[in-house]
Amino acid sequence: MTRELVIYCDESAKKGVHFSNFYGGALVGGENIDFVRQTLNDKKTDLNLHGEVKWVKITENYRDKYIELMNAFFDLIDAGSVKVRIMFTQNLREPVGLTADQLENEYFLLYYQFVKHAFGLQHCNFDGQPVSIRVYFDRLPDTKEKVAQFKSYICGLEKNPYFRRAQIIVKSENIADVVSHEHVVLQCLDVILGSMNFRLNDLHKIKPEGQRIRGKRTRAKEEVFKEISRRIRSIYPNFNIGANTGTVEASDHWTHPYRHWLFIPSNHRVRTDMSKHKK
Template sequence: MARELLLYCDESDVKGRYFSNFYGGALVRSSDLSLIITTLTEKKLDLNLRGEVKWQKVTTNYLDKYIDLIDCFFNFVSDDKVKIRIMFCQTCFIANGLNAYHLENEYFLLYYQFIKYAFGLQYANRNNSDKLKIRTYFDKLPDTKEKCESFKDFIFGLNRHKQFRDSNIFIERAHISEVDSHKHDILQCLDIVLGAITFRLNNKHKAIPEGSKRRGNRTIAKEKLYKHILKRIHQIYPNFNIGNTTSVLGDKSNRWDHPYRHWKFIPNNSTYDKSRTK
């Protein structure tokens, strides 16, 4: 029987003050899926989190519950049962030579790069002749049906690339799906992690409401949750820098082997604008 990887994908700020085009993925082996789903479902019930959990719902009253849930999720990351990848662009790097097609389809073109490269999938099936199948679950894509279907065709087209063929990795067109995050706890936990990184990189922790002299309680609660998530990341990789691409430590296969990685996407042909930095 062919083995399977399940890839849950989400996105955040398309335009940010310092960083934009955030993409996040949580990858799970089919052999671990049942345990992860059962554990997260039970944890949410124990915490009386009956609805969908997401970054935008973080408040002072729910902070401890979200910390407890994210600890449960990060236990799987630490054990390499869930692999997390986050990709983003830094606004100070301005791509040169973009045409109308690139500008109109930037969201999907970057998403494609994320799926193709962020997880180092070409190293996922080393020393194994059996086919490895990949199922992808995208949180509802925010565009026309025509564009979304075209994007899925491009993802399906990855099967023609040498790195996928040589690794005996295959994506079935029928297994490239859009889903409702309300029904997928893994996707909800990914939303929290992705939201936390987006929040901090764009300095939203410093936001002060108009007419006020201090930060709001919700902002303070989000910063505390972000710091807890960073603490869990540091337990995996001490001194992890959230704003840079994670080092492969001299071994490209670590793009797959590492349980948690970031990728700062910089166009090959770009101009650096210092005025857009912090």
């Protein structure tokens, strides 16, 4: 019998002050997908969050509601019903030797690496049965031709030797770009992804022009980030949001409930005009 894994993918912040190219994914087993959706939608209803949940929509009035929703999401992560992965690059490490084609297609090339490696899918097969992968991308912002080509590369992953050994199936009909308004898991992922960009790029320090203190919206977002950070650190004490999550076994890339991946280009230079931005 074929087992199904559903992966929701989102991206944010093409270029930040310190960190850029944020990608996020939430993986749910097919046997849990209805339960996860129902749990999160019920929580949204209880909180009177009837519209789409997004990081950019957080205000002082909605702060506590977002915190409650994120706690519900992390309860699912703690229970093993959802796995979350966040990937980003650091501006300190600048890629060199890229071709014009690589520069033009950087967005999709990084997205491909994220899908291929972030969840350690080659370790997902524990019972020897085929595993079907379904991927939902938040609306991909490019031409139909480029999106179609990207999807074909994602489908081609099933030909990868490691994926074949794990009996992973990736069919074209199971790859789609969707509207996040219709997918509550994507909405929760957007909040986590936005919170990491917010903190790593020092957006929590911004003050309105001419003001001595930060705005209410910024302070509200910081409180949501702090709760997300607290939940992550309940899984991994002393978790560093700006670095790779450590591993003991290669299979940790699959088994861990939550991980960060600082993507470092194999060919890069360290910019001497930038100091390391530690978190």
